[in-house]
Structures are given as structure tokens and as C-alpha cells.
Amino acid sequence: MIDLQLTDKTHDEGRQGEALIVDAPKLLNARKLYIESYGCQMNFADSEIVASILLDQGFETTGNYQEADAIFINTCSIRENAEQRVRNRLSQFGIEKRKNPKLIVGVLGCMAERLKSKFLEEEKLVDLVVGPDAYRDLPQLIEQVGDGQKAINVLLSREETYADISPVRLNGNGITAFISIMRGCDNMCSFCVVPFTRGRERSRDPHSILAEAQDLQDRGYKEVTLLGQNVDSYKWKGTAEAEDGAEIMVNFAQLLEKVALISPELRVRFSTSHPKDITDEVLHTIQKYDNICNNIHLPVQSGSSRVLDLMNRTYTREWYINRIDAIRNIIPDCAISTDIIAGFCSETEEEHQETLSMMDYVGYDFAFCFSYSERPGTMAARKLEDDIPEDVKKRRLQEILLKQQTTSHYRLQKSVGKTVRILVEGFSKKSDKDLCGRNDQNAMIVFPAAENVKPGQYVNVIIERCTSATLLGRITA
Numbered sequence: 097m098i099d100l101q102l103t104d105k106t107h108d109e110g111r112q113g114e115a116l117i118v119d120a121p122k123l124l125n126a127r128k129l130y131i132e133s134y135g136c137q138m139n140f141a142d143s144e145i146v147a148s149i150l151l152d153q154g155f156e157t158t159g160n161y162q163e164a165d166a167i168f169i170n171t172c173s174i175r176e177n178a179e180q181r182v183r184n185r186l187s188q189f190g191i192e193k194r195k196n197p198k199l200i201v202g203v204l205g206c207m208a209e210r211l212k213s214k215f216l217e218e219e220k221l222v223d224l225v226v227g228p229d230a231y232r233d234l235p236q237l238i239e240q241v242g243d244g245q246k247a248i249n250v251l252l253s254r255e256e257t258y259a260d261i262s263p264v265r266l267n268g269n270g271i272t273a274f275i276s277i278m279r280g281c282d283n284m285c286s287f288c289v290v291p292f293t294r295g296r297e298r299s300r301d302p303h304s305i306l307a308e309a310q311d312l313q314d315r316g317y318k319e320v321t322l323l324g325q326n327v328d329s330y331k332w333k334g335t336a337e338a339e340d341g342a343e344i345m346v347n348f349a350q351l352l353e354k355v356a357l358i359s360p361e362l363r364v365r366f367s368t369s370h371p372k373d374i375t376d377e378v379l380h381t382i383q384k385y386d387n388i389c390n391n392i393h394l395p396v397q398s399g400s401s402r403v404l405d406l407m408n409r410t411y412t413r414e415w416y417i418n419r420i421d422a423i424r425n426i427i428p429d430c431a432i433s434t435d436i437i438a439g440f441c442s443e444t445e446e447e448h449q450e451t452l453s454m455m456d457y458v459g460y461d462f463a464f465c466f467s468y469s470e471r472p473g474t475m476a477a478r479k480l481e482d483d484i485p486e487d488v489k490k491r492r493l494q495e496i497l498l499k500q501q502t503t504s505h506y507r508l509q510k511s512v513g514k515t516v517r518i519l520v521e522g523f524s525k526k527s528d529k530d531l532c533g534r535n536d537q538n539a540m541i542v543f544p545a546a547e548n549v550k551p552g553q554y555v556n557v558i559i560e561r562c563t564s565a566t567l568l569g570r571i572t573a
């Protein structure tokens with residue numbers, strides 16, 4: 097059986113729920129908030145906004161839901177099993193609610209937005225349903241629940257970016273952090289629920305993004321990841337203070353450059369790029385700055401032009417290959433990762449083979465692979481038949497996963513014998529005698545700890561061997 101849990105830190109929307117706590121001084125009589133997040137990093141970043149709003153209201157976070165006054169679950173709708181996981185978790189929280197009727201149970205995020213008031217009908221224990229653009233309303237909604245009512249706000253916004261709210265860094269390592277640079281998505285890929293749950297695409301004011309990155313740098317952070325569903329379409333029009341209020345336009349390449357210029361010691365990553373929008377200008381910017389990591393997440397979804405058309409991805413196999421060639425030409429040592437969907441509506445065996453041959457062509461360093469899950473309300477659910485039998489989807493997914501395992505291993509092996517510069521993130525999960533960190537290409541490296549080496553430092557490590565997902569080495573000069 098192949099391990100389906102292929103995950104990394106920047107992009108794992110199938111991620112298990114994690115309780116997020118903040119290390120802050122304890123307040124007397126503070127109400128305790130337990131917040132658990134599912135889904136993509138944007139959701140995790142949003143939970144930090146929510147925590148910031150509620151900390152201002154006198155809440156403090158706890159990692160133990162059994163002692164909480166409010167339990168919030170920030171949910172994901174991307175596939176059916178993501179929603180199922182949330183429902184299972186809610187039934188566990190129901191046990192607490194029965195013990196303590198004053199406990200507030202709130203559902204946030206994409207499932208809240210998708211199901212709206214239906215959630216309150218379906219899940220009787222839920223008091224509060226709040227969509228991703230309505231978090232500013234939380235204090236008032238919580239008050240409403242305190243008065244014995246159910247509360248809901250699922251209004252989507254064309255403007256909200258929470259630009260002025262400084263996120264409370266939850267469970268952070270103090271070294272790496274995420275910065276949302278935009279919200280929503282206008283792409284309408286036919287399989288995807290995100291445009292419905294997150295609303296229209298909007299870009300955040302670059303001044304607030306730069307201020308947040310600068311603040312992180314000042315507090316000793318060493319890496320920021322710029323987040324958006326489609327970072328390449330970042331576009332901001334506004335006035336520049338430094339230029340007498342003249343109108344300026346900032347695109348993604350320019351934003352990336354501005355963040356990179358904050359300090360050569362601050363690494364910059366970003367996710368997710370869209371094959372139809374990633375420009376050579378972005379690639380040249382990555383190439384120009386050493387601190388912009390050579391790692392691009394470019395979801396292909398399928399290797400077949402006909403399936404891509406049905407998916408409404410608006411690019412062909414040839415276009416995607418052209419973008420891969422551009423990456424290889426401009427940034428020769430760039431790591432490339434992807435997302436793949438197996439068994440989309442009407443996908444033939446030959447078209448599945450085209451996905452496998454695309455994988456051979458690119459040689460992805462890493463891939464998130466899913467079998468197609470029909471989502472209510474999407475274009476595919478309305479117009480196309482989900483006609484690939486489950487066992488065929490599963491078999492195709494296994495073939496994709498197997499190929500990826502082989503390729504990932506091959507990619508890692510190519511690093512053996514090389515010396516790489518890594519940012520130390522902390523102790524390895526398996527042993528406190530080992531430290532771990534990532535290289536420019538986002539590969540995880542584990543190496544024996546040394547007295548003078550601390551998390552947050554950059555060190556050179558010579559790679560001695562690798563397992564299927566990790567490089568192992570030792571510190572060198």
C-alpha cells in the first residue's frame with residue numbers, strides 16, 4: 097500500500113486538523129478559545145486573523161478543547177472526504193457541548209460558506225457559522241450566541257483582505273510564516289469549489305504586505321511564503337505615498353522583488369502559481385534574487401488537452417510544457433511540484449497515460465495527487481457526468497503515486513554528495529539529537545545537531561544519503 101499522505105508545509109489542503117495556540121501571557125478570567133484548522137495554508141493563515149480579532153476581545157487560545165469556552169473549526173470543502181473529516185470532528189465536539197451547554201461551537205471557512213444556514217439545520221450543536229470574508233463580525237456574532245441565539249454571517253466581499261489586521265502567529269516556530277497576498281479566485285476551474293467558498297479574487301495592498309514582511313524580519317523570522325490561489329494574477333492599483341500620490345500598478349513579479357529586497361537573509365517562497373498566468377518576468381525575478389527560493393508549485397491537474405479543456409483550466413498540454421521549458425531555461429536548478437487529479441469526468445485510459453507521460457517529461461520533485469471528487473454546484477457537477485468508477489479512479493491514482501514516488505526519490509538522490517545551504521527550522525520529529533531544515537528547493541534535510549547551531553540559522557550541509565522523502569547529511573563549512 098502506498099502512503100497517500102504526501103504532504104509538505106506550503107500546500108497541503110488535505111491536511112489533518114491542527115489545534116492552533118499562541119504563546120501569550122495568561123489573562124485573568126479570559127475566555128478560552130480552541131481553534132482547529134483544516135485545508136490549505138490560506139485557511140491556516142485565516143485562523144491567525146481570527147485569533148487576532150478574538151484576542152482583542154479578551155480571549156486567549158488553548159490547545160485543549162475540553163477546557164475551551166469556544167471551539168472554532170476552520171473548515172475545507174475541496175473534496176468530500178475533507179468535509180467528512182470535519183463532520184466527524186464536530187460529533188466529538190458535540191460530547192463537550194452536551195457536558196457544557198454554554199460552550200460555543202463555531203464553524204468557519206469554506207464549509208461554512210458552502211452550506212450556509214443548512215449547517216445550522218444539519219448540525220444542531222453548531223451555534224455559529226461564519227464565512228471567510230466575515231471574520232470582522234465575529235465579536236458581534238459571539239455576543240448574539242451569548243444571548244441564546246444562533247448566529248450566521250456568510251456574506252462574501254469584493255474588497256475584504258484583512259490588510260490592517262496583524263495576524264497572531266499561532267503554533268509558529270518563530271522562523272517561517274505565511275503572508276496572504278490576495279483572496280478568492282476568479283478562475284472557475286470546473287471541478288473546484290473555491291470560487292464559491294472564497295468569492296471573487298482581490299489583491300491586498302502591497303504596503304501592508306511589505307509592512308507585515310518587514311515586521312516578521314524585525315522579529316527574527318527568516319522565511320515568508322506569499323499565499324494566494326493564483327499568485328500570478330496578483331494586481332494592485334493605487335497611489336504611492338513616496339510619489340506624491342501618483343497612481344501605481346504592482347504585479348506579482350514586482351511584489352516578489354519588493355519582498356526580496358527587504359533583506360537577503362529573509363527567504364521568500366510563494367504558492368500557488370497558475371500555468372496560464374506565470375510569466376517570464378516572474379521567472380527572471382526568481383532567478384535574479386538568491387533569497388527567492390527556486391521552487392515553483394505549478395498544478396498541472398491533467399496531461400491531456402481535452403481533459404484540461406473540460407476542467408476549464410484554459411491551457412493545453414503544449415502550453416504547460418512551454419512553461420516548464422521556460423522554467424528550466426531561466427532557472428535551471430528550480431524544483432517543480434504539482435497537483436494532479438485522477439479520474440476526472442470521461443477521462444480515458446489514453447488520457448490518463450498522457451498524465452503519466454507529462455510526469456515523465458517534467459520529473460516533478462513533489463506532487464499532491466487526488467482522485468476526482470464531485471463538488472455540488474461546480475460546473476463539472478452541473479454539466480459533466482462523474483462517470484469513472486471508483487476502482488478505476490483508485491487504480492489510476494495509485495499509478496500516479498507510484499510514478500511520483502520513484503521520481504521524488506530519483507530527484508533526492510541527485511542531491512547526494514552535494515553541499516546545500518539550509519535554514520534550520522528546529523529539531524527533527526524523530527529525535528532531539530537531530531536538527532532539520534529545508535534547502536532552496538524545499539527538500540527537508542535532517543542532520544546531527546551541533547552545539548553552536550540553532551533554529552533560525554543558515555548552515556551548509558553535505559548530503560550523505562536519502563530516504564524516500566528526506567535527505568540526510570552533516571554540517572560542513
Ligand code: SAH
Binds near residue numbers: 287
Ligand atoms: N489554486 C490552486 C489549487 C487550489 S485547490 C490551483 O489552481 O492550482 C488544491 C488542489 O486540489 C487543486 O490543484 C486540485 O488538484 C485539487 N482539487 C480541487 N478540487 C478537486 C476536486 N473536486 N476533486 C479532487 N481534487 C480537487
Ligand code: SF4
Binds near residue numbers: 282284285289291370
Ligand atoms: Fe480552484 Fe482553479 Fe481557482 Fe485553483 S485556480 S482555486 S483550482 S478555481
Ligand code: F3S
Binds near residue numbers: 171205206
Ligand atoms: Fe479547502 Fe477552502 Fe482552501 S476549500 S483548499 S480551505 S480555499
